[in-house]
Amino acid sequence: MIIGVAGLGTMGLGIVQTYAQAGFSVLATDAHGPARGSALARLAAALAPRVAKGAMTDEARDALLARVTVIDSADQFAPAALIIEAIVERLDAKQALFTALAAAAPEAVLATNTSSIPVHQIAAGLARPERLLGLHFFNPAPVMKLVELIGPVGCDPQALALARQVTEAAGKTVINAPDRPGFIVNRCARPFYGEALALLEEGRSPGEIDAAMQAAGYRLGPFALIDLIGADINLAATEGLSAAMGGHPRYHVFAALRAQVAAGALGAKTGRGFTFKGEAAPVPPDAASIVARIEAALVNEACWLLSEGGVTRDGIDTALKLGLNFPRGPFGMLDHHGAATIRATLAALEAATSLKGRYAPAPELAA
Ligand SMILES: NC(=O)c1ccc[n+]([C@@H]2O[C@H](COP(=O)([O-])OP(=O)(O)OC[C@H]3O[C@@H](n4cnc5c(N)ncnc54)[C@H](O)[C@@H]3O)[C@@H](O)[C@H]2O)c1
Structure with a gap:
């Protein structure tokens, strides 16, 4: 053929x-x-x-x-x-x-x-x-x-x-x-970066966030991955998805990412990025809560996609493991943490954020 x-x-x-x-x-x-x-x-x-x-x-x-x-x-x-x-x-x-x-x-x-x-x-x-x-x-x-x-x-x-x-x-x-914006991987990956950027804007460092995720089995943390792919590419993907999803707060484009691109600190291709500042940071004492937060947002996004049809739990899990080298897919994370914990994490995040609706739980997570 x-x-x-x-x-x-x-x-x-x-x-x-x-x-x-x-x-x-x-x-x-x-x-x-x-x-x-x-x-x-x-x-x-x-x-x-x-x-x-x-x-x-x-x-x-x-x-x-x-x-x-x-x-x-x-x-x-x-x-x-x-x-x-x-x-x-x-x-x-x-x-x-x-x-x-x-x-x-x-x-x-x-x-x-x-x-x-x-x-x-x-x-x-x-x-x-x-x-x-x-x-x-x-x-x-x-x-x-x-x-x-x-x-x-x-x-x-x-x-x-x-x-x-x-x-x-x-x-x-x-x-x-499904023929939906970002298909599976480019959409379900957004919270990996988005929650990390939210934490950064709240005062945490890229090094400690990456260290927390690596300690949980991720080959690269979110900031190392942005630096590998390019902050400009990441920004374009985030902006594109945000526009395609009507500016929903789940796809909020964080100022920290825009600033990184404006400064030309695009990562590997410019030799300057989030993670190019020296030695790897130690794993922070609250690593588990950083991981729980990022994974709750990943689970929620995957559940929203699932609710829109045209894709299975296994399909999403396999896609994220192969497309992003994640150690487990979002539904593996859901099984690991349990729906009640994910709901509680999302509720606490929703109460604290000014981006109202960002953490609204998908129907799949209902009690
Ligand atoms: N780069 C990635 O990581 C990536 C990943 C997945 C999908 N994609 C998609 O793959 C496509 C190509 O991306 P790329 O990164 O390889 O781009 P690229 O710029 O490296 O290559 C595009 C090629 O297409 C040629 N071209 C342009 N118009 C043409 C036409 N009318 N007829 C024939 N050839 C034409 C150009 O001369 C160029 O060689 C895009 O749709 C992109 O969104 C890219």
Whole structure:
């Protein structure tokens, strides 16, 4: 089976590698000539560390590269059974591309890797909108196991089945996600950062908050994770979700995050961030209450998402464990703390906050 990939930037190239290393033939293109011209060399460079440490032979690398054909334009995608788009995050650009792809390959299943645009909006205007679905990979695509599969209302079940089958064959764990803002991971992750930023604004330090979370089994604390991904990316994701959710206080954009971006302290990419101030902080004496607070907010967000439909408890837990490296998913946290404790924690937070409604419990948590 032939897979198509449109867009050969960070994600597109990673998606090409994902399918090609699983044995699929891949057709790939980019609107930008130099991105097409350099694609195979960039792919070879991405594989070089594995070849160097003996995890991949020269022959396997060459065979993988031989399975990838860079084409000049979308017109040449006709042989592809599934075409995945990973171009610029703009609705008009994606719609124009999918119109061209639908004309070039009328029988192909079309998929978008969008992070933030509702999939049904991208599909609107296509002659056969039911052929378009979301396949949301995480960065770096060849490494991250999780892929969120988004089937908007009316999506063709056979299209969804094909996308799932080939993506699982490429070694991914595919989780059904609703066509709701942020899908699962980008939405359910918000409280991890949001509660940490709330604590920061209340006078706690990034070091002690991260230390508390790490002591509870999290590989990285919220601030280290912001620094790894980039405060600018985190701010854009938070602002995008806040706007998409009508400015609900659960998605409040904290001034501390805005200030960090304004100061250019974006994390790893600028060498300055929340956590780049020196040695790791000791675990604070009240670490358990920091963890309980952040986890209560994580549980509540997951319960709100669950109440909106299109997703299961297991799906959410798996998505957060694989997408964020969490030691347990929100429903694992709910089992651990118990609904009564979560309700009490949320009630205390609601009583103390000026962001009224931020901690209103989801129906799932009702006594
Ligand atoms: N970077 C991430 O962490 C991440 C994670 C998940 C999803 N996404 C989504 O994946 C998509 C791509 O993101 P990225 O980070 O790879 O971006 P990128 O800027 O690295 O790459 C985008 C590529 O698309 C090309 N392009 C632009 N318009 C095009 C068009 N009309 N036709 C063909 N190619 C075109 C550009 O030349 C560029 O090479 C976006 O929708 C983004 O939201 C990104």
